Amino acid sequence: MTKIGKNIKKIRNIKGLSQQAFADLFHLTRGNISSYEEFRAEPKIETLVKIANYFSIPLTSLIEKELSVNELLHYNTALVVETEKLKVTQQLTQVPYIPILYINDYIAQFMSEEFLSSLPQITVPSNSKFKLIAIEVENQENLPSGFDYKNGDILIYEEVVKENIHRIIGKLGIMVNAEGIKWGVYKEKDNNISLSLNTWIEYPFDINTEDTQYWILKASYRQE
Helix, strand or coil: CCCHHHHHHHHHHHHCECHHHHHHHCCCCHHHHHHHHCCCCCCCHHHHHHHHHHCCCCHHHHHHCCCCHHHHHHCCCCCCCCHHHHHHHCCEEEEEEECHHHHHHHHHHCCCHHHHHHCCEEEEECCCCCCEEEEECCCHHHCCCCECCCCCCEEEEEECCCCCHHHCCCCEEEEEECCEEEEEEEEEECCEEEEECCCCCEEECCCCCCCCEEEEEEEEECCC
């Protein structure tokens, strides 16, 4: 028996994806994912190739090996703290933390470095050379369908700039401007990028806009 079903379920759990959200990435149904995880069926080879490529996992490992959480973190599939990398590098960084009570203040002053430096700071392991922020989840109903973070979870975001724009497609992110914080998944169509909350609501993406910031989800701290 292959290890596909167990690996798909483990990837979902690490990535924070529901069965439906995972299915949407590969134009499948929730029932397809359920049948894979319950060993009632297996994906077609072309689907396996897409999954392996998307999460940067060797195809043979996806099929034949029951992957550990640490291995999946090594393949950069996770939105959780990279503990194995921390053990090796011990690289810690201070990140401005925006609790629920500070959300409105952040929206009003998100461009102010003085305000950001006045916020509480949390320490996270990170090798990122880009700016990071931590935001407490206020209302999971604002998140795109399929991302099952809860109120009180802390999401670590990396600022989207021209140097990392190539790796944002399909990832959860936010845009921040004077109108507030908008959540969504970065999508590309006809060489244009948008931040999509759902089928009906999409927000424009313009990296050159000076009064708007874009962020991509880098890691998460979940409540027990």
